[in-house]
Amino acid sequence: MTKEIIGDINLKMLEEFSEAHGISGNEKEVSRVMKKWLQPYADEISYDNLGSIVGIQKGAQDGVKLMIAGHMDEVGFLVREIDSQGYIRMLPVGGWWGHVLPSQTLVVTTKEGKRYQGVVGSSAPHGLAKEVKEKVIAPMDLFLDMGVDSAEEIYELGIRIGDMITPDTKFTVMNNPNYLMGKAWDDRLCAAMIVDVMRLLKADSKPHHCNLYGVGTVQEEVGLRGARTAANMIHPDVAIALDVTTSMDTPMDKGQNGLGKGVILSVMDAGIIGNKNFLYEMESICHDLGLDINYDMMTVGGTDADNIHKAHDGVVSLTLSIPTRYMHSHRLIVHRKDYWQTVLLMSEFARRLDRNMLSKLKEGHNS
Template identity: 40%
Template sequence: MAKKDETLQMLKDLTDAKGIPGNEKEARDVMKQYLEPYADEVYSDNLGSLIGKKIGDKKGPKIMVAGHLDEVGFMVTRIDDKGFVYFQTVGGWWSQVMLAQRVTLMTKEGELTGVIGSKPPHILSPEARKKPVEIKDMFIDIGASSKEEAKEFGVRPGDSVVPYFEFTQMKNDKMLLAKAWDNRIGCAIAIEVLKQLKKEKHPNIVYGVGTVQEEVGLRGARTSAHAINPDIAFGVDVGIAGDTPGVSEKEALSKMGDGPQIILYDASMISHKGVRDFVVDTADENEIPYQFDSLAAGGTDSGSIHLSHNGVPALSITVATRYIHSHAAMLHRDDFENAVRLIVEVIKKLDHNAVENITFN
């Protein structure tokens, strides 16, 4: 009998979990289940971010490794008289990836399947076919015949609406297709870092964190960083893969499988030079592949963490991912594993002297 791939099962469980900003409980419960065996203590802040604490040296510096639990999705705003459901986007969406896609409504009566409605091409004028449908005009069909029936199904304003997609290992089994890689892969990195440190000596206290509400303003990163007060922080997230047709090197440089991305700059922060140099040197020493990237727009949890307390030296380490902020995204397993390996090697060297040298680099 083939040995069960426990890491692959964790990745499936994390991405299958449903959790848009403000309703991350299901994803948090899955992360907690996988984090608890490797943490000395697991707790949450008052917004719902999950924090796993692993003590190497109880007098050592505090190192925070943070992925975010939430995924982009929608929220029910109203139901019309015919039973069609209207919604607000929660997180950033491009209208062209939304029509005719299956979704799951999280109602008080349980999960409910819906589909974002679309017009068949037969009734569209040539002009209409060229014009994108605006998000404000979209609706979800849940198969209800009236507002009353929709309410009987348990639907009400404020309910979460989550993209539906089944985790899929591609024919090239390094390629993994799933919803919510943004950012359950960051949560998986935080779990796996603590797992690999379980039997290692490390001169610090490590916090593996699953933050809430990243997609709507890096909010859980702020509260969890306040709870931890870290000395050094790593935001772990997805980045943009530029290796598909139609994407130029000016838009995105990185390629799947070429190693984790070290983010130099994004709209939320300039990476800390001392941390960046320390990580790059560690990667070179251990022959771990990596690639540099910068983003003119967007940001990661590092953007909030580095501004907490009196400032936290921080760096974002990301996994190049195709098709993010849609129903299905793809990444390369080697990039995930090399991101974990790199962060573990960095943490093993982060004693007080290293942190002091980094801080004033």
């Protein structure tokens, strides 16, 4: 049975976002990809001093400033040590679970931009004690085998301490074409969604009133740093942070949210309680558009909204979540419906956002 493919989604764009290499503090390649896809729809493109990219789509001169943010960095590693045999010890950048790493291939990127593949070392199970088999290896204890004889060969390749290490993964459309697999969906998927929001708004016959700032932030995985500097530069009135959340529909993770269920509104996480009026407005738009509504409440972890909402004298903020399987691993799976419904929701919110709505969102907070 042929599955109906959901949404007007450019798979080439998603492939380029996913396959770009860029851990926290090394997002330049991703930023170039985002700039390429933003340029047809942005009136201006600028950067903050940490490297977050800002595409501006202008509305009215006095229009409300709407910031939509998705972070560009992915989890990965830095070269921490090179031993005499040429094995590389790695420093995790972002959260890794030791179980997902042994025998996986990783790519080292040199200062000159050259890339070399290695494999994370692992032990054969034969003869291992039961307690060893059941123990999770700490990422700091793992090593990368580059298939060389010595440290000298590593240095001849141009690899040095501090070089970036990233998963070696190709974008894949799954057997049901609505399921998409790739690396770095946390959070490149959401950076791509910003491009699609701007594309839809650009195609409207009547321009939107708000001034839209589409932001690819940096260094989210190590402390939401780019969100802080970008928000302070833009000084938005309203902000939407886009990020992934755990899809609770596998034999390992069981819960309410899962792939293909549509929009997820984040009520709160460890760093923010979403603006309630904003939440209610998004619910109303979902009802108007016939979009599915789900909710996310996390007691650990956070998103760029955690820092954005505290900028200056406070920003009306909300997080929209995209369910994702196998976060912080080599291969993540997402669903086209969740992507597309969230794009439609944000586009319609931007169309409706004006001074009157801003006042409505702030009711009860400043009076």
